[in-house]
Amino acid sequence: MKKRGKWLALALVAALAVTTVGCGSGKKESKGEKGASEEIKDLVTYEVPQREMENVFVLNTEMAADLNVLCNTNEGFLETNPKGQLVAGIAKEWGTEDNGLTWTFKMRDDVKWVDQQGNEKADMVADDFVTALEWILNAHKNDAGNNTSMPISMIKGAKEYREYTKSLSADEALKLDKSKFLEMVGIETPDDYTVVYHCIAETPYFDTVAVCACLYPISQGFIDEVGVENVKSVGIDKLWYNGPYILTEFIQGNTKTLTKNESYWDKDCKLFDTVTIKLVEDVTVGYSLYDTGEIDTIDLAEANLRAIYEDENNQYHDYLTEKLPNKFSYQMKFNYAKKNEDGSDDTNWNTAIANEAFRQSIYYGLDLTKTYERANMINPLSCENTAYTMKGLVYFSDGTDYVDRVEELIELPESNGKKMRRLDKEKAEELKKQAIEELSAKGVKFPVEMDYYIPAGSQLALDSATVLQENFAECLGDDYIKLNIGTYVSSLTQEVIDPSLQSVVMNGWGADYGDVQNFLGQETYGEETAYYSMNYTNINDATDPELIATWKEFTDLVNKANAITGDLDERYEAYAQAEAYMLKHAMTIPYNLEISWQLSKINDYSVSHAIYGMQNAKYKNWETSVDAYTTEDYEKFAEEFNK
Structure with missing residues (x-):
C-alpha cells in the first residue's frame, strides 16, 4: 500500500524561513563546540491561567489547552515529525487507491490500554476507532457536538447518523450498540487491525485528519467499566491511556504531571520520566521561576526581553x-448577541457591532504595533496577522501560498515586493463618520462600550489589556469606542463565554487537518459544526437582517468551496474568495501571530511543527539540555533544520 505520508503535498513548516537575531557576544561556547550536554529527565514547563485544562476526555474537547496535554495520553493512527510531516504511529501503513474516496489504515498489533497505575487493561484493536466515532456522532452521548464537524463533512453517513440519534430519546441513544452505526456510517474493520473509511467525496487530505481527536480511539471496555453516562465527567484516575504518558496528577489551577507509560508501544523513542506543567500567573512570574531553576523554559514579556x-x-x-511560529492564527472575534450581567440583551453593543461601517472602522483604523511589542519588541511586525487562515497550511500547484492569494484579493498593498499593512487612517475616519451617522439614527449611544475580559490577578494580562485599551483610544477615540476591562476568576468559558458577556475575545485557531475548510468552517451560519459561530460569535442568535444576510452569503461561498473536490487549485481559489469576503466585511479581524522570544533548555527544532493537528505539544523525541541553549546554538539548529 502506498503511504501517502511520502507524497504529501500540503504545506510544511519547514517551508518557512527561520531567522534568529545574533545578539550573542560570542563569549560562550555553543553546545555544538563543547559537545552534547546532559539531557533533562524530568521536564518542568508552564502554562498561564487562560490556558488551563477544562476537559480530560479527549473526544469531548476541541480546546488547545486540553489537547496540548491529552495528545500525550491518547494516540491515534499517525504522528507528525519536527518538520510537520505525517509519519507512522499506531498505523504502520496507510493510504488510498482512489484519490481519497476510501482510506485504509493498517495498525500495529502491540498497543495496550493501561489505567492510571500503568496496569494493562486491554489490547488496542480496530473496533476502538469504531467505538470512538460512534460516541462522537451520537447526539446524546456527545451533546456538545465536539469533534463532529470533520466526520460529518467527510465520512459517508456520519451526518445522517447524528440526525438519527437526535430523533431518539436520551435513554434510547445511550443504549445504542454499534450495529445501527455500522449500517449507516462509512467505516469498517475487515480484521482486528485494519480500519477502512469511506468518504462522501474524494478527500485527498483525509489522512491529515488522523492527528485530530475526531479520529482518535476509545475502548469499549473503558465505556463499559465507567458507564456511558459517566464518560464525559470521569476523572483522570478512571481514564484509560494508550499514549506515551499517563496523567498521574491534575491539581486545577496548580500543576499537571505526566508520567512515562512503561507499556507504551514505541520502545525506541525518547521520553521524559515525568513532565510537570506548572500554572503560573503570567510569564513575568514564570521568568522568576526560570531564574531560580524551577522551570526549564519561559517566553519573555516585553520588560524582561528589553532588559536582557x-x-x-x-x-x-x-x-x-x-x-518558531506556531500554528495558530489569532482573530478578534465579536459577539453579535451579547448579554448584560442580568441576562438581558446588550442592545447598544449588538446594534453597533451589526453595523458594517462600525466593524470596518476598527479593521482599518486599529494599529496594534504596541500590542505586538508586548510579545516581540525586537521584531514586532512579525506578529502582525493579515488573514484568517494560517500561512503555510496549503499551496496552489504553482507554489503560491494560499494566504498570499487572500492578501491579493483583499488588495493588501505592496512596497518593494513586501506586503504592507491594512491600516488606512483616512478610510477608517470616513467609516467612523458613516457608522456614527447610521447608528445614531438607530438610537445607539456613544461611546459604544466594548467589554473585554482577562484573568483576575494577572498583572501581565492587565498590562496587555491596558495597552489594547490605549490602542483603541488613540486610533479610534474613546468618544467612539470605550474598551472596558473585566475579569474572570478561573474559567473564561464558564464565567464569560457561556453567559455571553464578552463584546470581543482574541482567540486563535490552529487547523485540525490540512485543508482550508477547517478554518472557514468554524464561522458559518446556521451549522452546529461551526465552532466559533456556536460558542463565541453567537451569530445564529443575531437579529439584524443585513448582518444575517452577510453571514449567509459567506456561508454559501464556503459551502461552494467545500463541494469542489477534484481540482485543489479550484477549491483553494473558492475558499480564498470566501475568506476575502469575510475580511472585507470585517466579520472577524485578524489579530496576531505568536512569534515570541524565550530562554529555554528545549531545542524547538526537535519538536513537531505541524500546521495542523494536535501533536505539537507531544513530549516525544524532544532534544533538551540541563544547560540553557544559546543564541549560537539556535542558529546552528536553524541552519541544520532548513537544509
Whole structure:
C-alpha cells in the first residue's frame, strides 16, 4: 500500500524561513563546540491561567489547552515529525487507491490500554476507532457536538447518523450498540487491525485528519467499566491511556504531571520520566521561576526581553532565542448577541457591532504595533496577522501560498515586493463618520462600550489589556469606542463565554487537518459544526437582517468551496474568495501571530511543527539540555533544520 505520508503535498513548516537575531557576544561556547550536554529527565514547563485544562476526555474537547496535554495520553493512527510531516504511529501503513474516496489504515498489533497505575487493561484493536466515532456522532452521548464537524463533512453517513440519534430519546441513544452505526456510517474493520473509511467525496487530505481527536480511539471496555453516562465527567484516575504518558496528577489551577507509560508501544523513542506543567500567573512570574531553576523554559514579556536584549552584560544576553511560529492564527472575534450581567440583551453593543461601517472602522483604523511589542519588541511586525487562515497550511500547484492569494484579493498593498499593512487612517475616519451617522439614527449611544475580559490577578494580562485599551483610544477615540476591562476568576468559558458577556475575545485557531475548510468552517451560519459561530460569535442568535444576510452569503461561498473536490487549485481559489469576503466585511479581524522570544533548555527544532493537528505539544523525541541553549546554538539548529 502506498503511504501517502511520502507524497504529501500540503504545506510544511519547514517551508518557512527561520531567522534568529545574533545578539550573542560570542563569549560562550555553543553546545555544538563543547559537545552534547546532559539531557533533562524530568521536564518542568508552564502554562498561564487562560490556558488551563477544562476537559480530560479527549473526544469531548476541541480546546488547545486540553489537547496540548491529552495528545500525550491518547494516540491515534499517525504522528507528525519536527518538520510537520505525517509519519507512522499506531498505523504502520496507510493510504488510498482512489484519490481519497476510501482510506485504509493498517495498525500495529502491540498497543495496550493501561489505567492510571500503568496496569494493562486491554489490547488496542480496530473496533476502538469504531467505538470512538460512534460516541462522537451520537447526539446524546456527545451533546456538545465536539469533534463532529470533520466526520460529518467527510465520512459517508456520519451526518445522517447524528440526525438519527437526535430523533431518539436520551435513554434510547445511550443504549445504542454499534450495529445501527455500522449500517449507516462509512467505516469498517475487515480484521482486528485494519480500519477502512469511506468518504462522501474524494478527500485527498483525509489522512491529515488522523492527528485530530475526531479520529482518535476509545475502548469499549473503558465505556463499559465507567458507564456511558459517566464518560464525559470521569476523572483522570478512571481514564484509560494508550499514549506515551499517563496523567498521574491534575491539581486545577496548580500543576499537571505526566508520567512515562512503561507499556507504551514505541520502545525506541525518547521520553521524559515525568513532565510537570506548572500554572503560573503570567510569564513575568514564570521568568522568576526560570531564574531560580524551577522551570526549564519561559517566553519573555516585553520588560524582561528589553532588559536582557539591551544589556550585553546581562547573564542571559547570549541565551535569547526566537521561537518558531506556531500554528495558530489569532482573530478578534465579536459577539453579535451579547448579554448584560442580568441576562438581558446588550442592545447598544449588538446594534453597533451589526453595523458594517462600525466593524470596518476598527479593521482599518486599529494599529496594534504596541500590542505586538508586548510579545516581540525586537521584531514586532512579525506578529502582525493579515488573514484568517494560517500561512503555510496549503499551496496552489504553482507554489503560491494560499494566504498570499487572500492578501491579493483583499488588495493588501505592496512596497518593494513586501506586503504592507491594512491600516488606512483616512478610510477608517470616513467609516467612523458613516457608522456614527447610521447608528445614531438607530438610537445607539456613544461611546459604544466594548467589554473585554482577562484573568483576575494577572498583572501581565492587565498590562496587555491596558495597552489594547490605549490602542483603541488613540486610533479610534474613546468618544467612539470605550474598551472596558473585566475579569474572570478561573474559567473564561464558564464565567464569560457561556453567559455571553464578552463584546470581543482574541482567540486563535490552529487547523485540525490540512485543508482550508477547517478554518472557514468554524464561522458559518446556521451549522452546529461551526465552532466559533456556536460558542463565541453567537451569530445564529443575531437579529439584524443585513448582518444575517452577510453571514449567509459567506456561508454559501464556503459551502461552494467545500463541494469542489477534484481540482485543489479550484477549491483553494473558492475558499480564498470566501475568506476575502469575510475580511472585507470585517466579520472577524485578524489579530496576531505568536512569534515570541524565550530562554529555554528545549531545542524547538526537535519538536513537531505541524500546521495542523494536535501533536505539537507531544513530549516525544524532544532534544533538551540541563544547560540553557544559546543564541549560537539556535542558529546552528536553524541552519541544520532548513537544509
